[in-house]
Amino acid sequence: MGHSYALTGNPxxxxxxxxxxxxxxxxxxxxxxxxxxxxxxxxxxNSKINxxxxxxxxxxxxxxxxEVIALEYITEENxxxxxxxxxxxxxxxxxxxxxxLMEMKVPVLMILNMxxxxxxxxIKLDVDRLKEIFDIQIILTGQNDRKNLSRxxxxxxxxxxxxxxxxxxFSKEIQDGIREIASHISLQTLTQxxxxxxxxxxxxxxxxxxxIEACCAKDAAIIEKAKAIRLIIEKSEGVEFSxxxxxQRYSYLGEIxxxxxxxxxxxxxxxxxxxxxDKIMTHRILAIPIFxxxxxxxxxxxxxxxGSKSIEVMEWLISDLFTGAVKALMVTMxxxxxxxxxxxxxxxxxxGAVLVFIPQIMILFFFISILEDSGYMARIAFxxxxxxxxxxxxxKSVIPMLVGSxxxxxxxxxxxxxxxxxxxxxxxxLTPFISCGAKMPVYLLFVSAFFxxxxxxxxxxxxxxxxxxxxxxxxxxxxxxxxGVESDFILEMPPYRVPALKSVLxxxxxKGKDFLIRAGTIIFAASVIMWFAQxxxxxxxxxxxxxxxxxADFGRLVAPVFAPLGFGDWIxxxxxxxxxxxxxxxxxxxxxxxxxxxGALGSSLTEFYTPLSAYSFxxxxxxxxxxxxxxxxxxxxxxxxxxxxxxxxxxxxTAYLLSMAVYQIGSLxxx
Amino acid sequence: MTIxxxxxxxxxxxxxxxxxxxxxxxxxxxxxxxxxxxxxVRTAPLGxxxxxxxxxxxxxxxxxVAMNITLK
Amino acid sequence: MGDFLLLVPIILFTAYIVIKNMKNVKAGKCSCSExxxxxxxxxxKK
Numbered sequence: 001m002g003h004s005y006a007l008t009g010n011p012x013x014x015x016x017x018x019x020x021x022x023x024x025x026x027x028x029x030x031x032x033x034x035x036x037x038x039x040x041x042x043x044x045x046n047s048k049i050n051x052x053x054x055x056x057x058x059x060x061x062x063x064x065x066x067e068v069i070a071l072e073y074i075t076e077e078n079x080x081x082x083x084x085x086x087x088x089x090x091x092x093x094x095x096x097x098x099x100x101l102m103e104m105k106v107p108v109l110m111i112l113n114m115x116x117x118x119x120x121x122x123i124k125l126d127v128d129r130l131k132e133i134f135d136i137q138i139i140l141t142g143q144n145d146r147k148n149l150s151r152x153x154x155x156x157x158x159x160x161x162x163x164x165x166x167x168x169x170f171s172k173e174i175q176d177g178i179r180e181i182a183s184h185i186s187l188q189t190l191t192q193x194x195x196x197x198x199x200x201x202x203x204x205x206x207x208x209x210x211x212i213e214a215c216c217a218k219d220a221a222i223i224e225k226a227k228a229i230r231l232i233i234e235k236s237e238g239v240e241f242s243x244x245x246x247x248q249r250y251s252y253l254g255e256i257x258x259x260x261x262x263x264x265x266x267x268x269x270x271x272x273x274x275x276x277x278d279k280i281m282t283h284r285i286l287a288i289p290i291f292x293x294x295x296x297x298x299x300x301x302x303x304x305x306x307g308s309k310s311i312e313v314m315e316w317l318i319s320d321l322f323t324g325a326v327k328a329l330m331v332t333m334x335x336x337x338x339x340x341x342x343x344x345x346x347x348x349x350x351x352g353a354v355l356v357f358i359p360q361i362m363i364l365f366f367f368i369s370i371l372e373d374s375g376y377m378a379r380i381a382f383x384x385x386x387x388x389x390x391x392x393x394x395x396k397s398v399i400p401m402l403v404g405s406x407x408x409x410x411x412x413x414x415x416x417x418x419x420x421x422x423x424x425x426x427x428x429x430l431t432p433f434i435s436c437g438a439k440m441p442v443y444l445l446f447v448s449a450f451f452x453x454x455x456x457x458x459x460x461x462x463x464x465x466x467x468x469x470x471x472x473x474x475x476x477x478x479x480x481x482x483x484g485v486e487s488d489f490i491l492e493m494p495p496y497r498v499p500a501l502k503s504v505l506x507x508x509x510x511k512g513k514d515f516l517i518r519a520g521t522i523i524f525a526a527s528v529i530m531w532f533a534q535x536x537x538x539x540x541x542x543x544x545x546x547x548x549x550x551x552a553d554f555g556r557l558v559a560p561v562f563a564p565l566g567f568g569d570w571i572x573x574x575x576x577x578x579x580x581x582x583x584x585x586x587x588x589x590x591x592x593x594x595x596x597x598x599g600a601l602g603s604s605l606t607e608f609y610t611p612l613s614a615y616s617f618x619x620x621x622x623x624x625x626x627x628x629x630x631x632x633x634x635x636x637x638x639x640x641x642x643x644x645x646x647x648x649x650x651x652x653x654t655a656y657l658l659s660m661a662v663y664q665i666g667s668l669x670x671x
Numbered sequence: 672m673t674i675x676x677x678x679x680x681x682x683x684x685x686x687x688x689x690x691x692x693x694x695x696x697x698x699x700x701x702x703x704x705x706x707x708x709x710x711x712v713r714t715a716p717l718g719x720x721x722x723x724x725x726x727x728x729x730x731x732x733x734x735x736v737a738m739n740i741t742l743k
Numbered sequence: 744m745g746d747f748l749l750l751v752p753i754i755l756f757t758a759y760i761v762i763k764n765m766k767n768v769k770a771g772k773c774s775c776s777e778x779x780x781x782x783x784x785x786x787x788k789k
């Protein structure tokens with residue numbers, strides 16, 4: 001049939017899980033508002049139906065980026081139907097979106113999710129009545145019962161009509177207004193902009209600028225007329241028009257809920273398990289110790305516990321097993337010595353240096369994904385908001401930053417859930433200060449060489465420095481650049497849910513795969529280029545000693561800039577510059593340029609750095625401009641090169657000053 | 672009387688919200704329309720924001736917002 | 744012979760990655776994997 005459907009629903013309605021069930025794709029599931037930061041699509045298993053996963057939203061207005069994306073997709077791509085995921089355990093608010101979809105007069109199929117959560121609350125739902133009211137088909141499903149979902153492909157949504165009495169819940173004045181405006185919308189507009197005239201009339205009256213611009217910016221008469229009607233209604237009601245709509249919709253939804261929800265033991269507001277957990281997790285005294293305890297545990301297991309074991313295993317695999325085999329193979333193939341060096345020192349040295357840390361990065365993502373899926377991340381935001389507010393940010397900035405501790409790219413994209421434009425820009429700028437998974441290998445390498453005795457404390461100090469720098473920058477930039485509007489905090493705290501192991505592992509694998517792909521592509525390429533650059537001199541003659549190579553000449557040119565930070569050698573300068581491509585490349589560079597394999601790199605570094613300059617090195621890597629991928633996403637989310645350029649300069653400048661301070665002040669005490 | 676005058680566990684009915692129109696719109700779209708019953712659940716450990724319950728779900732809002740939501 | 748078999752693929756692959764990534768950065772298409780790969784944002788189309 002080749003249909004195309006759009007999947008919509010509130011944040012935390014289980015929409016993403018359902019998308020995974022439907023398409024079997026490895027998309028990642030989260031429990032905090034707005035995990036769907038990328039547009040994902042896939043075919044429903046065993047069918048030709050394409051499903052597009054729209055961002056989780058509460059409403060179809062144009063007040064956040066996610067809402068605009070969803071609204072534009074439905075009005076401009078005209079999908080054959082909408083799959084609307086509705087959480088039965090939070091019916092009224094979820095139906096608010098359904099109501100708006102019905103107003104658009106698009107074919108809707110309701111997927112009523114969380115039926116098991118509802119029955120745990122001992123509430124019954126009259127599904128037949130709900131079907132009757134909306135005159136649409138409903139598919140029931142729950143966290144542990146997904147079999148009904150396969151019925152979706154048996155239902156053809158295209159052209160499906162509902163006799164739902166849309167707009168009947170609005171006051172007479174509004175209904176009259178809709179009819180009046182709808183009758184004046186020109187045929188030309190309607191053929192160009194394929195939307196239902198009455199819905200369009202409502203949107204024009206609401207003054208939805210995105211829609212007006214798309215449909216009828218030239219038709220000044222109708223815009224004026226709609227505005228006149230809106231003003232009359234607003235004056236007589238004393239409330240803003242869009243708020244009036246919300247109030248009237250909700251009062252109707254209240255009626256519906258009264259009709260379809262039957263409370264079995266007459267105690268609708270009984271305390272749920274989730275609320276009992278919250279009593280402890282957001283407890284006045286316990287909340288912060290619990291939060292710190294959880295973060296410390298995650299971090300300890302990742303760095304020292306499981307993590308260091310995984311390094312040993314990976315080192316053995318790569319430097320002993322793999323390198324040995326490749327070397328033997330090349331000898332039998334009679335490969336020349338210089339090419340052997342390219343493969344062993346260049347490719348395996350560079351890529352291997354990164355590969356060693358991939359299990360550790362995956363462990364980190366495993367924990368981040370549990371934080372998200374369980375719903376705890378929203379509580380962290382709730383608990384931390386007071387502190388963040390002091391620094392000019394919103395508690396909701398915690399979410400992008402925690403995600404950013406895995407990788408800045410999804411972290412920056414997660415800022416879309418921040419409604420306040422100022423909060424969002426500031427959070428985008430500060431998220432890269434939070435140490436990401438790719439920077440972790442750099443610390444691990446250096447601490448094992450210089451600070452083996454108290455490695456996790458040193459790494460911890462760096463994470464802390466990242467957070468403190470972000471916070472202080474929040475204050476500074478609020479004063480200097482992002483003046484004005486205060487930050488906001490409005491955040492749904494979803495019920496705690498046990499994360500599905502399948503989706504946590506999928507997420508971990510997905511991210512691990514990202515890093516593997518990076519290792520196999522750009523890090524591979526960079527290592528090869530670096531090997532060539534350090535093997536030849538300006539006249540394309542192969543050199544014996546890398547320090548006479550082109551790369552060394554270039555490095556020495558830049559080196560004086562970094563001298564105040566504690567290193568004037570060309571290798572460090574090159575490492576910093578390649579760090580712009582990807583943070584892990586810093587260690588690939590060191591590995592290739594020192595010409596040693598992963599295992600021996602640590603001891604080779606001790607000849608080049610003192611513990612103090614090693615620390616200064618790590619500080620610079622932590623804070624300096626993020627990698628290309630992050631810069632590119634920053635540009636997209638900030639929407640301007642000017643802002644992006646400022647961020648990069650600010651971050652790199654901060655990195656420079658702080659690591660200089662570390663080195664210079666440190667030198668006064670340590671000789 | 673506003674939301675922050677409620678004691679933990681107490682409920683009230685929204686009468687009026689005197690807020691910036693963007694925030695007000697957002698809150699109303701999440702179901703906080705006049706006449707809706709709101710329960711004060713608890714205050715965050717550091718005194719701000721507060722956790723309220725509205726139409727069956729938990730919501731975190733800041734004190735300065737809650738202070739401007741009057742109850743019947 | 745062994746030299747040739749090994750060197751050509753390495754060079755070609757490296758060149759391919761460099762060109763592809765430069766294109767992606769220009770287009771603003773980025774995800775965590777590689778430096779820049781898929782993830783066609785709906786908003787990219789315009």
